[in-house]
Amino acid sequence: MSTDRAPDGSAALKIEDLxxxxxxxxxxxxxxxxxxxxHEVVGLIGASGSGKSTLLRAIHxxxxxxxxxxxxxxxxxxxxxxxxxxxxxxxxxxxxxxxALVGRLTVMENVLCGTLGRTGFWKSVRRNFEPNDVxxxxxxxxxxxxxxxxxxxxxELSGGQKQRVGIARALIQHPDxxxxxxxxxxxxxxxxxxxxxxxxxxxxxxGLSAIINLHDVPLARRFCPRILGLxxxxxxxxxxxxxxxxxxxxxxxxxxxxxxxxxVRSTETRVGD
Amino acid sequence: xxxxxxxxxxxxxxxxxxxxxxREGMSRAGDxxxxxxxxxxxxxxxxxxxxxxxxxxxxxxxxxxxxxISIPFGLGASRNLVPGPVYxxxxxxxxxxxxxxxxIVAILFVAMFGFGPFAGVMTLVVATVGFLGKLLAEAVEEIxxxxxxxxxxxxxxxxxxxxxGVLPQVMPRILGLxxxxxxINFRESAVIGLVGAGGxxxxxxxxxxxxxxxxxxxxxxxxxxxxxxxxxxSGHLRRRLL
Numbered sequence: 001m002s003t004d005r006a007p008d009g010s011a012a013l014k015i016e017d018l019x020x021x022x023x024x025x026x027x028x029x030x031x032x033x034x035x036x037x038x039h040e041v042v043g044l045i046g047a048s049g050s051g052k053s054t055l056l057r058a059i060h061x062x063x064x065x066x067x068x069x070x071x072x073x074x075x076x077x078x079x080x081x082x083x084x085x086x087x088x089x090x091x092x093x094x095x096x097x098x099x100a101l102v103g104r105l106t107v108m109e110n111v112l113c114g115t116l117g118r119t120g121f122w123k124s125v126r127r128n129f130e131p132n133d134v135x136x137x138x139x140x141x142x143x144x145x146x147x148x149x150x151x152x153x154x155x156e157l158s159g160g161q162k163q164r165v166g167i168a169r170a171l172i173q174h175p176d177x178x179x180x181x182x183x184x185x186x187x188x189x190x191x192x193x194x195x196x197x198x199x200x201x202x203x204x205x206x207g208l209s210a211i212i213n214l215h216d217v218p219l220a221r222r223f224c225p226r227i228l229g230l231x232x233x234x235x236x237x238x239x240x241x242x243x244x245x246x247x248x249x250x251x252x253x254x255x256x257x258x259x260x261x262x263x264v265r266s267t268e269t270r271v272g273d
Numbered sequence: 274x275x276x277x278x279x280x281x282x283x284x285x286x287x288x289x290x291x292x293x294x295x296r297e298g299m300s301r302a303g304d305x306x307x308x309x310x311x312x313x314x315x316x317x318x319x320x321x322x323x324x325x326x327x328x329x330x331x332x333x334x335x336x337x338x339x340x341x342i343s344i345p346f347g348l349g350a351s352r353n354l355v356p357g358p359v360y361x362x363x364x365x366x367x368x369x370x371x372x373x374x375x376x377i378v379a380i381l382f383v384a385m386f387g388f389g390p391f392a393g394v395m396t397l398v399v400a401t402v403g404f405l406g407k408l409l410a411e412a413v414e415e416i417x418x419x420x421x422x423x424x425x426x427x428x429x430x431x432x433x434x435x436x437x438g439v440l441p442q443v444m445p446r447i448l449g450l451x452x453x454x455x456x457i458n459f460r461e462s463a464v465i466g467l468v469g470a471g472g473x474x475x476x477x478x479x480x481x482x483x484x485x486x487x488x489x490x491x492x493x494x495x496x497x498x499x500x501x502x503x504x505x506x507s508g509h510l511r512r513r514l515l
Contacts, residue, residue, distance in 0.1 A: 060426050062426065094426040100423035109437075116437065124437070
């Protein structure tokens, strides 16, 4: 896990003044700017409703930003449409909170869904995927510890297994960036730690950058060399875990909500530091 | 209150009551029910067989064609899949398909295409599209949107999202509804035959107008048997496929 903040400042992803407003309501994101360096793993913390999920979804344009820019390799994604947008999306693998698998499809089919951006429609309908992609899917399943499960239907898997299928599906896209939304939300603490180890290892081995939404501050401290704190749609903290003190956590979570998110005060334990 | 009672009294008086006709009717009812107790499959068997086979093929063709047409309409009428204008057009079309009872549609098609099973098939197709399209749209609107989001982030095109994200989720519903509609279409084929749209219903009307109540009884028994068989078969398919 290296924080290779390249001296030339070649960011993997640049977000400028991103604003998201749902309907006529209040802004969910109020001008978020950040740079994600290559090979950098960033943890995004904040109370629910602070805009963490919206930020990831807006980067991928699952939610249409109201204003701002999302720049991937010098190209603003907000100006793209059609095949160009789909090509850009392939480069950002997203891992979802509740796995977002198609339960009635097999593990193999779900993983191969990650190639739909580069596989022709009729080929995919006939399940005639590129042999390279199929081989890679087998390799990824092995890497995820899911070998032998390729023909199982996804609704038969455990929560942790489903999350691994979701990771394999994101990786087969050949992404440069992983956007990970609460990967541990539905897992017990041991499974949570295993999934985080897996994600951060994959990032290190494949040289990926990642933004990981985490509701669990100790996990963020343990696995993310850089942490962003989001409060009410604004970034209020950007720094290493060591700089994350009570004052900042109060700023991020608010006084009354702090206990429920952090569990224990930051000074008491530093899990895995 | 009084005026309503007065109206009902006057209205009742305008309806002619002819004791002779009632007597005649009673004796005919005797023939009718008597005939039902002695079903006759033999005398009109060639007609009955033709009618039954016609009904079966009308049912099969109309259900298959209706299913094919209802899928695009159903997808188009799902708010979570298409832009607003497409949604409005498809919902509107489905509402039109369902606006009239089968009998009225059948009368319309018989007037357009003449007597016979073609008008019947067209009627059943319209009814099937209205039925399956609407229920399919409702099923699609209830699906879990997360897998669709995941396919979007993988760069999947709209048709790929439908094939991999939507259809697997609604397939059991489509299958169940289609089997159910198959059953309805067979029964409807008997009804619309009464207005000249072919099938076993046409045979039934002919038998009625000839006062051949033994044949009528045989036809009704066969319809019941077919619906029962359809029930057994669809139950079996449901268990096998879902």
